[in-house]
Amino acid sequence: MRITMRLILLAAMGGVAGAPVEGIAAPASTGTLSVTVTGFKNYQGTLNIAVFATAKGFPDQSEAAVVRRSVRLAGADPVFEFNDLSFGTYAVTVFHDENSNQQLDKNWLGIPKEGVGFSHNPKSLSSVPQFEDAKFAFESKKQAVAVKLIY
Secondary structure (H helix, E strand, O other): OHHHHHHHHHHOOOOOOOOOOOOOOOOOOOEEEEEEEEEOOOOOOOOEEEEEEEOOOOOOOOHHHOOEEEOOOOOOOOEEEEEEEEEEEEEEEEEEEOOOOOOOOOOOOOEEOOOOOEOOOOOOOOOOOHHHHHHHOOOOEEEEEEOOOEE
């Protein structure tokens, strides 16, 4: 009898694993990801950003991203905020569409002619970074990532 009463009290206080307690919010499982983009050679055109949760489509198929945005540049390094993003593993890719033609222009070898950037900021682009190279853990209510463009 004593053990049963103790379990009832623990359950009422939220002390038994798996026992929901009304009025107590679950821990936050979403947050705000803030992405600052730097290294512009000019502020013409638009900047496109995509946040990927998996390697599928990374880095150039933005339709596979969990969120993506495109903004017209206005003479300052932009900061993007993605609110209510679920905690998890992500990788960010950006490209500076200087001529606003909605595509990343490349030379005949396939090398970008416009600025590109990735989370974890590779120093050069001898090859296209993979998701594994750019991924990071997003697990804070507010988390910031800086991406530097490479031209």
